[in-house]
Amino acid sequence: MKRVGSVSFPCNLFKNALNQMGHRGVVLFLLLQSLQALAEDGQLMCVCEDSGCLDSRQCEGSQCYSSVKVGGRGVVVTRGCLQGSEKSRMTCFTPATLSQAVLCCSSFMCNRNATADSLLPLLTTAPKEESVKYRMETLALFVLGPVVVLALLSVLSVLGCRKLHRGRLQEYDPEQGAIDGLIISNVGDSTLADLLGHSCTSGSGSGLPFLVQRTVARQIGLIECVGKGRYGEVWRGQWQGENVAVKIFSSRDEKSWFRETEIYNTVLLRHDNILGFMASDMTSRNSSTQLWLITHYHDNGSLYDYLQRVPVETGEGLAMATSVACGLVHLHTEIFGTEGKPAIAHRDLKSKNILVTKELRCCIADLGLAVTHSQANNQLDMGNNPKVGTKRYMAPEVLDETIQTDCFDSYKRVDIWAFGLVLWEIGRRTYSNGIVEEYKPPFYDQVPNDPSFEDMRKVVCVEQQRPFIPNRWFSDPTLSALVKLMKECWYQNPSARLTALRIKKTLDKIHSSLEKGKES
The missing domain is CATH 1.10.510.10 (Transferase(Phosphotransferase) domain 1)
Structure with missing residues (x-):
């Protein structure tokens, strides 16, 4: 049991419920951790792996952090301390981007288990407008204080219990490269035509809304490899009984995946003679990161x-x-x-x-x-x-x-x-x-x-x-x-x-x- 002020609540139950809510859950969980830090006195001991750590492997600060950055040097993970509540607040509530995300925590050595696999899912392909929206929502929650947070957590706990009651998610299948049985209300039993028919007003270029992209990507089962090249592989996959094409980029062609994702998510490209884009996602398979681009599937090939x-x-x-x-x-x-x-x-x-x-x-x-x-x-x-x-x-x-x-x-x-x-x-x-x-x-x-x-x-x-x-x-x-x-x-x-x-x-x-x- 953790305590904020004079109010007690089961953190693990709330954390599990928040995990069911995706990005918003992460934002609320970070806020909960920040409130806990404000209620505690003294400095925290954290793992330190950053350019400013010198020879020391530990540091002291008001909060611990771990971050992941995807760029020209591949996937880079850093860990360290934040000094001062204002700096912590600015760093911890910075929205994740396509290439960088930060995760803060407020207990002894709490960032020691942070790895690339645990941090990569925080990366986002959401447009800038959504980032601003999340930032405003986070600021509002912080100003309203613990009472509003606890009320929201109570609601989320009820929703989480209802979802758990309907059935647990199946494990990630390393052979198929998909999470089977994942059901999110944003998608439901929609067909590709239903989803893409409303995509022009989604704010996500020619693809699906960001949250739906991540959901669709994790529901796809890979059926057969239909093409290979220097770029990687193309697979025929299935999503809710419909064929889709999954282009899996090789690690050396990461910049092509990034560029194509960037264009499709910021430019309105819906046209009969441009390949229909559905989703883009960074997934983990066999302990390695894979870059997926999901599009319409055409039986006739190239x-x-x-x-x-x-x-x-x-x-x-x-x-x-x-x-x-x-x-x-x-x-x-x-x-x-x-x-x-x-x-x-x-x-x-x-x-x-x-x-x-x-x-x-x-x-x-x-x-x-x-x-x-x-x-x-x-x-x-x-x-x-x-x-x-x-x-x-x-x-x-x-x-x-x-x-x-x-x-x-x-x-x-x-x-x-x-x-x-x-x-x-x-x-x-x-x-x-x-x-x-x-x-x-x-x-x-x-x-x-x-x-x-x-x-x-x-x-x-x-x-x-x-x-x-x-x-x-x-x-x-x-x-x-x-x-x-x-x-x-x-x-x-x-x-x-x-x-x-x-x-x-x-x-x-x-x-x-x-x-x-x-x-x-």
């Missing part, structure tokens, strides 16, 4: 995989190309207003990063290298990822390092170059007069299977070669029009290339001509 398996009719190929162009227009266009978005350049557009829907339309995926630009402040946001894309799809100005890195239009023109190569891939697998070529990647006959930067620079910049165009394409009106379009995407001079909007309008005209030809 455009790269699909074209290898299936040749397409002229209309199908044209519809695929048009849908990619529509997605690119949406990315490149800045939308103004309260629910707007900055302009975005993809920087790694290729057939492996484009998915094929069941309607044989395409959606653009993988925004880990994306760069954003806003006209309001003329700010170019490059993120913090040193990677520069896929060498086979690099534009000449990237290969010869003449690109204007401080100009956003330069990155859009890089996307246009890559789109021209994707258009060529679709063209090879499009029937005309009953003939179709086998799938091959761009420059397959000019560079090795895994070309180096120098291989591509020699072919594209020095020799100024372009992918080979078969003669049969020129005898087909639709393919001939596509050849003209892709060549206008491949100009050596970046400023001479078409814009995404002009490409889309040209493809619409080609499609109209095809339909008129069928009618006649």
